[in-house]
Amino acid sequence: MTIAIIGAGIAGAACAQALAQQGKQVVVFDKGRTAGGRMSSKRTAAGYLDLGAQYFTARSSAFRLQCQQWLVNGVIAPWHAATAQYEDGSLIASPDNTLRYIGIPSMQAPVQQLLAGMDLRSNCRIDSIHFDGSHWQLYSEDQLQGSFAQLVLALPQQQAAQLLLPYVTQQPLTDTVLADLLYGDTALQPCLAANIELMQAVSVPFDAVFVKNDAAVSWLARQASKSGRAAAEHWLVHFNSDFSQQHLEAQPEQIAPLAAAELQRILGQPIAVKEALCHRWRYAQQAPGFAVPGFTYQAGLGLGLCGDWLNGGRVENAFLSGMSLAAAVAV
Ligand SMILES: Cc1cc2nc3c(=O)[nH]c(=O)nc-3n(C[C@H](O)[C@H](O)[C@H](O)COP(=O)(O)OP(=O)(O)OC[C@H]3O[C@@H](n4cnc5c(N)ncnc54)[C@H](O)[C@@H]3O)c2cc1C
Structure with missing residues (x-):
């Protein structure tokens, strides 16, 4: 029996690996050019740029174990960032003991x-x-991609909801838990990202800034502080969810100057922009207060859902969601 997984982000990949380790045949589909989803760094002529997930932490023993393996294999490394906090116009160092990891080289x-x-x-x-009552058929551009007794959707809420829409009102998919999860409260909020390449380096003793209670921005990071990323002076600006929602349909040429102005304001130094690269994440990070069952699995339908949004957001929770679903599928 082959299991189809739609979504090759960290949740789908964790699920796929756990199922494969149990001897299951797995096929993973992703619309992207490579696996990674929201953990994907953008490959540019200057080097990789992190526009989505910035780093991850490991709090659970299962994920710590996985991180140990990745460290041994050289695909992650600690990110020793000098962190700062910006609030009410003041930028101050905020060193902490958090162990942050990044993928290497992306x-x-x-x-x-x-x-x-x-x-x-x-x-x-x-x-x-x-x-069809016993199997799931998957189509891409009207072409049948295969028929599978088990289907895993490792997708953001809104994308899973879109695919399942034709079924939620039909028997036997009338499942209120599933319907509530998919069509109830919004799980993932948007984030506008802008990478600003500067003509000259700025002299701030920080690699990353947590921006608190701001009207527009939530995070800044210097790409070159991360091994494998573009070496020149590139700063990443993440706008907060309210600002991102309000400006979601704005064009890159509108967002880029706003991001540069915000960067200058927060760093408190004049900057000269060489180039800007903007990205719109429609489904980025967990909305506060969204209920988290971890994953869902309907054995009778051979249908499972996993992903960060079902488990509290963040890379680690997406990984754990995929692992938990794989354990349920195997029973
Ligand atoms: C801007 C931003 C900043 C973040 N910062 C952090 C951070 O610092 N630390 C942290 O821990 N987390 C962070 N996160 C969250 C973290 O990236 C996610 O929690 C995690 O990567 C989600 O993994 P996932 O597998 O659940 O989903 P995704 O990574 O979204 O994977 C879903 C996959 O499904 C694919 N897909 C979608 N629709 C289809 C379809 N119809 N057919 C085929 N494939 C499809 C997509 O291409 C994607 O690869 C951030 C996210 C964003 C966007």
Whole structure:
């Protein structure tokens, strides 16, 4: 029996690896060119740029164990960032003991390692699924990609909801828990990101800034502080969820000057911009207060859902969600 997984982010990859270790046949589909999802760094002529997930922490023993393996294999490394906090116009150092990891040379490296040797169909957007009562048929551009007794959706809430929409009102998929999860409160909020390359280095003794209670920005980071990233002076600006929601449809040429102005304001220094690169994450990080069952699995339908949004957001929780679903599928 082959299991289909749609989504090769950290959740889908963790699920795929755990299932493969149990001897299951797995096929993973992803619309992206490579695996990684929101952990993907952008490859540019200057080097990798982290526009999505910035780092991850490991609090659970299961994820710590995985991080140890990745460290041994050289696909992650600690990020010893000098951190600061910006609030009410003041930028101050905020050193802490948090152990932060990054992928090496890019954020998606650990995801790719989880999927090494597996049947990964990249550049394949599944745009419809059909349940015939015992199997799931997956279609991309009207082409059948296969028929599977078990299906895992390792996707952001809104993307999983879109695929399952034709079924939620039908028997036997009328499951209130599933329907509430998919069509109830919004799990993931947007984030606008802008990478600003500067003509000259700024002299601040920080690599990353947690921006608190700000009208626009939530985070700044210097790309060159991370091993494997572009060496020149690139600063990443993340706008907060409220600002991102309000400006979600703005064009890059509108966002770039705003990001540069915010960078200058927070760093408190004049900057000269060489180039800007903007990215719109429609489904980025967990909305506060969203209920978290961890994962969902309906054995009768052979349908499971995993992902960060079902487990509290963040890389570690996405990984754990995928692992937990794999354990449930195996029973
Ligand atoms: C801007 C930003 C900053 C973040 N910062 C941090 C951070 O610092 N620390 C942290 O721990 N977490 C951070 N996160 C959150 C973290 O990136 C996520 O929690 C985690 O990567 C989610 O993994 P996932 O596998 O659940 O989903 P995803 O990574 O979203 O994976 C889903 C995959 O499904 C694919 N897909 C979607 N639809 C289809 C389809 N129809 N057919 C085929 N494939 C499809 C996508 O291409 C994607 O690869 C951040 C996220 C963003 C966006």
